Amino acid sequence: MWHLTRWNGLFLGTYLVTHLGAPPIANQIVGVAMFAPMVVGAYISTRFDIEPRTMVLATQVLLLPVAFGMAVFVSSGAVPLWMVYPFELAYGFGGMVNMTAQRELLFRVGGPLGAARVLNIEVTSMAAAMMLGPLLGGLSISVFGLGAAFLIPAMLLAGSVVLFWISTRHLPEYPMPALTAVPARRGTDWHLLSRSPTLALVLFVTVICNLCYFAFLPLVPVIAEHLNAGAAMAGLIGAAAGVAQLVIACGLVVRPIRRPWPAYVGGVALCLCCLGIVAASPWLGVTLAALGVAGIGQAMFGSTQATLPVAAVDGHERTAALGLLSTTIGAALPTGMVILGVTSSVLGPQQAMLVSALTGLVALTATTVFGRRYLNRLALGRPACGGGEGDSVAA
Template identity: 60%
Template sequence: MWHLTRWDGLFLCTYLVTHLGGPPIANQFVGAFLFVPLLLGSLVSTRVAPHKLVLFTKLALLPISVLMAGVVGGGAVQIWMVYPFMFAYGIGALVNMTAQRELFFTMAGPLHSSRVLNAEVTGTASAMMLGPLLGGVTIQVFGLGAAFSVLALLLMTALPLLWYSTRALPARPAAVKEPAVPGRSDWRLLRDSRALAVILVVTVICNLCYFAFLPLVPVIAERLHAEAATAGVIGATAGLVQLVVAAALIFRPPRRPFRAYAWGVAICLCSLGFLSYAPVLSLALLALAVAGVGQALFGSTQATLPVGVVEPQHRVAALGLLATTIGVALPTGMIVLGVASSLLGARLAMLVSAIVGLAALVTTVLLNRSGGRSSDRAIGVGRECDSVTTQAELG
């Protein structure tokens, strides 16, 4: 439900900006404000219990959501109001990628952490699918004000579920400690782990060149003469396929995670290039469906690769670096794509982004093949060690 507030909120805000006559770059700034708080990923404190940090964040977002629904429903909304609203939701994304994933590690234990994180990624995929669909249908049937009210209802439902599921938690691992200078020690991991550095470079490429197009979904729908509900279907297609594939990967994770990670990015970028000039709705949906396969391969391994190539005491730091990397790449990509769309048009800008991303990905993989192989080996060894450790603890 928390994932759903963000993805539904992103769709609603980009649709609102398009409805108010904003240019494509205004849509891109909506996405940039949502993801720019991830820049602070390496600074998130581990002194506060993760479940408390998640709970307090949701409590803070609830009145903000109610206020935004009231402003939109009352017809007093202006484009500039969307940006602080998205920034607040971006704080929620930051807490989700750091504190909530640490919470999952604590709840699952080392033996089941990979599957639990894959399940969490499946939750993200379901939200990416349902968010735009829910937003498009509610706009079509009830109007924009009611559609924004759904965000507040989702938070009100998620809060008691979070409290109930975290009443009795296992003790946090003693090995996970906050560095003396937050943020500074985390970046040293890149010097010590070439595999982690390569993983983060691929993350940058995917977020900079592929995911940056997401705020343009209403623009794509407008070009294809689609109504609000159909625009929701366009935004939901990739997430629907990602959900199905990611669910399958929970039960059969990729044997070579880094290879799946890189291939997932390649599939996404090729699909984006085809989507940019898809002449009819059916072909656009086909391109997004193929992109969903790539998103599943990318997303299902993104949560496990960074923590699999570092020591257990550095797992939280690795997740923080991942969040910070996304916080740098995704808003930058959205702004660059927005500027390019204003200069070249949205279609050509998306095609150029796909071509540049593919070139960067191929170069990175070819120059760092040893780093990719070491990532796969490290995760394989880590799974065996975690299994032995857990069996010893149970014994």
């Protein structure tokens, strides 16, 4: 429900900006506000004195008045454009907490041997939210109007708070890596990248995917407008990739990927190729099909994104690695959205997406070639810094 709240909120925010007649770069700034808070993920992840369950629960509770307040303002019909951005920024902080504290909590729930499957379930739930969020937003706007549509994520958030509190009251216990023997750092452990070049390689591919592919997400209403599609069809366009991602992610829960690095890079390449097709196509059917295939790439990328970084480091550095992952996304994704917004203003949205896709493919090819010396470890799912057997991403 929390993922559905976020993705529904992102679609509604971008649709509202388009509805108010703002240019494409204004849509991209909505995405920047949503994902920029992840930049502080590495700092948050090193605050070992903050218990993950408390952090997640407190964050969601604090977001409740923001969600309901935005619904009231939109329903009044007098919501200004600037109000969309602090609303998305608040949701972005919730996403940062999910990427760090909640995923650490999931590791604890799954245990050393079950972490891969638990994280695949997390990816599956996110895929479902990426599919249903835009679809729910488009349908609710068509049927009830914008004001009532904004009330839906607020109600979903309230349900998420209740379910999270109930489901985490009694967490399973199992032997954890000895963190007490490692000094707790209060800053971002950037030295971890020099100690683990494999982790640096994984994060660089993450940069490419977020900078060149995921940056297009706020442009979904603009794509729909270009194809002369209404609100409901805009929701379907936004949901297309999530449908395929959900189907593939469900399969990966039963049988996790055994060769994570090829899946990681191959997923990014598939996404970028499909983005190029979306950019070049004037037909709705081709656009939906291309986004559906891109969803397969998203599933491959997402299912290995959380496990590859922790497999590249020692067990006691797991939380710091997830924090660096969050910071990487928080830096790359908003930057990509700003760049795509500026190029859209100069070249037009379709040409800008095509340039982004081609640039990403070139960068991904170069990264794969120059990072070849580390590929054997990643391809086999082996830790690069001596992590334990239970931390391997190979199932």
